[in-house]
Amino acid sequence: MEKSPEAAPTSSPEEEKAAEGVHGEEAADQEGDVTPLVLKKGPWTAAEDAMLTDHVRRHGEGNWNAVQRMTGLLRCGKSCRLRWTNHLRPNLKKGSFSPDEELLIAQLHAQLGNKWARMAAHLPGRTDNEIKNYWNTRTKRRQRSGLPVYPPEVQLQLALSKRCRYDEFSPLASSPQLSGTTATNVQELDAASAAAAAAGYTSSRPAPLDLARQLAVTNQTVQFLSPPPFSAPSSPWTRPSFARNAQYFQFAHSSPVSPSTPNGPARPATPADLSLGYGVGGGAADQSRLPPLSPSPGPRVELPSNQLLGQQVMPPTAATAAGLGLGGAALPDHQQNAASLEKMLQELHDAIKVVPPALAPAANGDAGGRPGVGGTVLERHVGGGVPENKLGGQHRDEDMETLFDLMMPTLTAPETVPPAAAPNQSGSTSQPSSDEQDPSTVDLGVDLQGAGGASSSDQDWGLDGVCQWSNMSRIC
DNA sequence: AAACAGACCAACCGCAACTAT
């Protein structure tokens, strides 16, 4: 249902008015007439589009206020810019979003929050307005249906990322030292982290979705094994969907949307792409298409905004587990699942070539006590400089805790929230700063009322098998 | 066929950041 500019209600009087504006305004400019103009609002006409397009063709983008002065177009600069960027500029991709684009949007939103412009930078041909409209309508619909707003794989990434220490994450995310570089080893990351810390950056917030970065740390060697190693019959990761979405973790293979700059050819995905703006990999060329990182000394990490979160902050639920393929809504025996969870976890680590610290003794003797990261070992972030190879059990525990968090929401009912977590669940109805969002409390849009069902077409994230929303029972 | 509700889309508004003077 695309409404082309030409299809916009174009009354002939409006066109005449616009046309008159051209000559009249030019004359006014020449005569120094300062009579205040009544700028036009509302839908653009084809004539206005033509004028704007012609102007940009001659003078290029920018200086939008000059458009009105130079062409007499009775539109303010903001309106001109908006019209150009959203409708007239070349290489715009019209039409509905592809499933890959939808998934990418979900991932980006999970990581960036309502940063539509930054999200648009990852979706060539798409505008922030388009993405925003898509997300808002889709989210509204899903929330009304009591469905999680994020697909299972994004929920998983969020869940796993909650372990990551923010103070190791955020400076890197926007560190000038790293942005646009090819820093791909722990030493460089440590250096940058230290630099950021030296710059006065302090934060104890947990990291937002960080899996992409974790993968990037492995010097671009992280790949899913082929075929995907999720072979255990009991594992939910046998789902083709996960393998399919593994594209997001395959470096230098394929990009989900074949990213290309608006003015350039498509190119393979890079860690920078995969890191969704938080990446530490990727060269300058890659950087050019990434959203600009803040050059300010105080890195501002953009966590998922609470536009959604503020509406209903709930702990993960069985619905999450269902979404993750963890066995549905009924989980009567926690321990019964421990073994399979352990196995799943190992599979997950294996899948991304993670060697749990306990299994991967430090090979580089790093002063920070980090384990070897010889290209295939995923860096495991643990704060405090404690030798990581002594914390393997802890990591495993944390992994298990993460998974249990997903499966056992009632264990962290609001009234039992630890004091440390309480500030982030203040219950304030106002939308907190995105910077204040604690991913550990991130609401994944999971409904507490039980495993959810699906009824609308968009409930299927393209997942197959048990992971399909349509396989869940009705939530409300 | 008409009325209604929801979805979708384009555009506007206000604010903040940035830049030039």
Added chain:
DNA sequence: GATAGTTGCGGTTGGTCTGTT
């Protein structure tokens, strides 16, 4: 450093379309 102008971004609104009753 202060100020004004410009640009970019995110939230919101209003109109149109589409599907349902």
